[in-house]
Amino acid sequence: MTGTNVDLTTRLAGLRLDNPIVTASGCFASGREMQRFVDVGRIGAVVVKSLTAAPREGLPTPRMVETPSGMLNAIGLQNPGVDAWLANDLPWLVERGATVVVSVAGDSVDDFAHVARRLRGVEGVAAIEVNLSCPNVEHRGLVFALDPQASAELVRAVARASDVPVIAKLTADASDVVAIARAVVDAGADGLTLINTVLGMAIDPVSGVAELANTYGGLSGPAIRPIAVRVVHQVHQALPDVPIIGCGGVRTVEDVVQFLRAGARAVAVGTGGFVDPFATETLREGLAAWMAEHGHTAVSDLVGTATVRDAG
Amino acid sequence: MTGTNVDLTTRLAGLRLDNPIVTASGCFASGREMQRFVDVGRIGAVVVKSLTAAPREGLPTPRMVETPSGMLNAIGLQNPGVDAWLANDLPWLVERGATVVVSVAGDSVDDFAHVARRLRGVEGVAAIEVNLSCPNVEHRGLVFALDPQASAELVRAVARASDVPVIAKLTADASDVVAIARAVVDAGADGLTLINTVLGMAIDPVSGVAELANTYGGLSGPAIRPIAVRVVHQVHQALPDVPIIGCGGVRTVEDVVQFLRAGARAVAVGTGGFVDPFATETLREGLAAWMAEHGHTAVSDLVGTATVRDAG
Amino acid sequence: MSDVMGRVEEDGPLRVVAEVVARRPSGPYVTLVLAAPELAARCRPGQFLEVAVDVPGTLLRRPLSIARAEVGEAGSLGTVSLVVGPEGEGSAWLGRVRTGQQLDVVGPLGRAFPIPQRPATCLLVGGGYGAAPLHYLTEVLVPLGHRVDLIVGAATEDTLLHSIEAKRLAHSLRTTTDDGSAGLHGRVTDAMPAVLARGDVDVVYACGPNAMLAAVSTVATRAGIPVRVALEERMACGLGVCFTCVIPVRDRDDEVRMRRSCIDGPVMDGARVQWRALGLAGAVEAAERVDLAAAGTDAP
Amino acid sequence: MSDVMGRVEEDGPLRVVAEVVARRPSGPYVTLVLAAPELAARCRPGQFLEVAVDVPGTLLRRPLSIARAEVGEAGSLGTVSLVVGPEGEGSAWLGRVRTGQQLDVVGPLGRAFPIPQRPATCLLVGGGYGAAPLHYLTEVLVPLGHRVDLIVGAATEDTLLHSIEAKRLAHSLRTTTDDGSAGLHGRVTDAMPAVLARGDVDVVYACGPNAMLAAVSTVATRAGIPVRVALEERMACGLGVCFTCVIPVRDRDDEVRMRRSCIDGPVMDGARVQWRALGLAGAVEAAERVDLAAAGTDAP
């Protein structure tokens, strides 16, 4: 294999990952489903589907509609609840040597903090990712991540409740993502995941009915990649020391490199893994080969190397 | 031809358009370039490239990069300036019977107001579209449309300076587009164009250089259609009486119908016209045929008819 | 020829780039035969493949039922067949695929129809392209010593899917069309009472549009017979990781839970699926009115 | 056959879905011949077509120079040829297009090379696939009574584009390769002095990579000869409406303005293009060092 002399390790919010390819929350379920395709122990980190305090059955169907180079989803955080997950899923991941990042979600600051407390002291939880793209039911139903103060308050509560690094996952739907990023970092976030899905909608032209049962849903896939790369670049320029997991539309090795150069230290694959179930492997091996071919010896040498054209 | 019994007319901010297909600003130049393909007099309205007070040469190249189902552009408002346009381009459009909407742009409220004043009393200017996606140089370089107050102030100044309907063009990059929409309507906007491009970036993986000379650019094309449909729907739900021009990723007749059902009274074609130079005609005729086939007799019967699924 | 791109488990799904070695249009359907020996050896009736389609702007694979799998013997290559019906752009593209072209597929995915442990009488009910997996199931069941009664329905004669092999193997074959252009004038459920009246049916298997599955499940359940149906729900991944394809199912503990039809299905217990919650109350109610004693109308 | 989808002007560009009637690979290039009589009748050398490519996720058409247009005579169909070089996914797809396939094209677009009004001596300089439009130009110029001296350059022998027809018609033909594997070892500009030294050249035409055009323009301008070059800049529309394809050009009023290469070009006055602003200062400076008196090395 080419690329064996390449150092793929990356450091992220106190973690050391074997390679920078991680899974995007909600796109790899609990990991177990994918054992037929990939060795979860060899993935940079498995970011699991967002967990809430109580189990959730999620939204009615249709939950998905395809769009040009993308898809909309409105799943509604279907998950077994943190307790069932701790009992049934975490041990399986730990046994296989996976680096586990737990995404936490909820409707209120207390919800999130509850999940974070349940994860305290649990062996095998490497970090917490705070899914800030949930509507804050106590605050006009507005999504946490659209408001710097609500975001900061939430991250502060999770960071207090937690004994592992806390990574805040933001959305590009905010007018000023850099301001939100600053606010959550000041509130104790050790890293950022950029970006979650972008709010969208599709309508069946013939019937006029919204395609998703939930009316609105999150846009993912290659369509949003330019938005995600922009956000990673903006935030990395403003906060160069804050570790970033880049996420949004990753399909190819070149996409991974774009995110690394924009400033991400790890890159999450979501929708891309639906199309290629071997994506985490294909990309890990492909990245090593690409780096060898282009004379790069370490992932860390690529991070944040994007340059801007001379505006001559 | 099928669809001849269909009423395509639409009313928009005091204007009566023969049909709801209009051009997106910056995607049809001054109109003259397209006479080889389409009869500008038969287009619902020609929204011309944004005009500034003084001529502008725009940004250096590369100004464009293709992305999945979309493209990024950073043109930098290259335009001949309002005076040259009035002298050379408007008469040509008027002669051919075009309904002309003039997009105005600038760096400051005064810039915009200056252009609007120059258009006062000019025969053949049917309406003004205010391109709020310009950075407000007097206000931290923040794009006008990200801030409700700056947006309102700008629209108020243009509305005061103008004697024709004023349409405000907003961006989906704002956390709360509905709030911006409300602010500009309160400030005197007679209609809204939703949406402008979404901020994005692409990086050449091999060299690490930003693909656009301007680093960031606007994402357009089918990739952003779900975002645009969502914004039109959200704003139409909140402000059902405000006329909307839907814009973003229109390629097919079904796309046009999605926007109408979401609440748009007219639909602008931008990037789609690059691929099919006959797009304004293809869509106008295709819409009539589609409506006839599906038993709709008037465009106005489709506007805002999107329904939401029973969340049973 | 086929090119296997990755696998982990000995018996798990594969990603294969396989050549289309035959293409047979019939009515609105096109049957595609892929040369894919490794894949063929793993397939069972009821499972599906996720097929990449080469349509500009299209991202996701399309789930398609496995319509047949022939394990190559003595020099002949193993093949897997798909039957594509007309739907949107993706199926239109698949319908235009030519012999010699390559298809990128992932599979086999999902749970197959459970095969009875002891000799059983099986009623198989297929609608539209859903008949294909039941033809395949027939070819699996009969050699194992099971009795197969087959009901195949469609809207019109044109859209009836035929299989010489299944016709030869099945103990009986009934066809129905909605417009009466061939076979019994009516729905597949109208042909069920005559078979059920014999009193020997041990299990019902069905594949077809969800409304048909709701009706078949209702009729079978009223007759007190277990029923297994292969469901269709929109799928983003087909792998069990995205939770888009869920179906409300009453579990053994009597709780209704959202089950992933790609990994907990597509074959599910028709008696447990919450058809009304799927918006199929109409189909259920119509099936509740089917006269189970109407055996007299039977003419196989 | 071709299917014309729309036109307004008698002589303007068309949108045509045209069949590929021949496909000829040569080195890294593939020549595609389209059956498109209405289109062929309107094409002139220097113009281009915007070609739709069927690559998933791809939105925009690809601009390609017209490499030849044959107006059908007495029963033969009119054809238009394109030469595709290897670049990214779009050109790779075009390189794989088969005879019998249809291509969706818009054109002819842009300004052609201006044809001299009176008999003139023309020096044509082509690099890479850029030689094709100059072969086409030769076929137009010679029958009109002009003298054509042709210089064709490439990186290596493999990438040299040949044309039997142009070779037959041209009064002289020189080839250059960067590595000396064929013809003169050097750049096209190294072959120019020998021709220019004759003192009879009225106009220089060039097509090829922008760096080559910068160099050719510099040499021609130093020799006091007008030069027309066909430029390449990224294009979103090719129609003149998006302003992505601009090139800084010094106008007659001495102001530098950003001109759209798709509509004000692609053929532009090489003496007015601001090559340094395009980042091609290196090419200009190298061309300033070319020895215009080096006629002695000539061996056509």
Ligand SMILES: Cc1cc2nc3c(=O)[nH]c(=O)nc-3n(C[C@H](O)[C@H](O)[C@H](O)COP(=O)(O)OP(=O)(O)OC[C@H]3O[C@@H](n4cnc5c(N)ncnc54)[C@H](O)[C@@H]3O)c2cc1C
């Ligand atoms: C388990 C399973 C087995 C199937 N077996 C077959 C088969 O053997 N033959 C066959 O012709 N079809 C089968 N289908 C349906 C087939 O997947 C859809 O017809 C196909 O995805 C439509 O794609 P399109 O691009 O033509 O349509 P579009 O409407 O353009 O598709 C848009 C999106 O909607 C999804 N979609 C549309 N219709 C369906 C549907 N009925 N079910 C699921 N997703 C849909 C598509 O996958 C795509 O993501 C099966 C579906 C499932 C879930």
Ligand SMILES: Cc1cc2nc3c(=O)[nH]c(=O)nc-3n(C[C@H](O)[C@H](O)[C@H](O)COP(=O)(O)OP(=O)(O)OC[C@H]3O[C@@H](n4cnc5c(N)ncnc54)[C@H](O)[C@@H]3O)c2cc1C
């Ligand atoms: C007026 C003109 C005439 C041309 N004539 C020819 C010709 O005869 N033969 C030929 O092989 N090529 C020609 N080119 C270049 C050709 O357009 C590009 O090679 C092609 O667009 C690359 O597309 P891709 O998908 O292969 O590459 P990608 O790099 O994947 O393309 C991505 C995007 O960049 C654009 N792009 C990439 N390279 C170029 C380029 N060199 N020029 C303009 N846009 C580019 C593409 O159009 C596309 O939008 C011409 C370009 C212009 C402007």
Ligand SMILES: Cc1cc2nc3c(=O)[nH]c(=O)nc-3n(C[C@H](O)[C@H](O)[C@H](O)COP(=O)(O)O)c2cc1C
């Ligand atoms: C089906 C689906 C479910 C998702 N569920 C979650 C989730 O539970 N929590 C979360 O933080 N993000 C969730 N996401 C967002 C992804 O993690 C990711 O941020 C987004 O999809 C963009 O990446 P992609 O384009 O690679 O998919 C989900 C995305 C999809 C497509």
Ligand SMILES: Cc1cc2nc3c(=O)[nH]c(=O)nc-3n(C[C@H](O)[C@H](O)[C@H](O)COP(=O)(O)O)c2cc1C
């Ligand atoms: C090349 C290009 C130039 C544009 N210039 C302008 C402009 O001058 N003023 C403006 O309001 N919008 C401008 N836009 C935005 C479009 O009008 C439109 O809002 C956007 O492209 C989304 O629509 P689309 O996806 O149909 O292209 C431009 C878009 C493109 C692609």
Ligand code: FES
């Ligand atoms: S389709 Fe993704 S879980 Fe079933």
Ligand code: FES
């Ligand atoms: S490519 Fe659009 S103006 Fe030239």
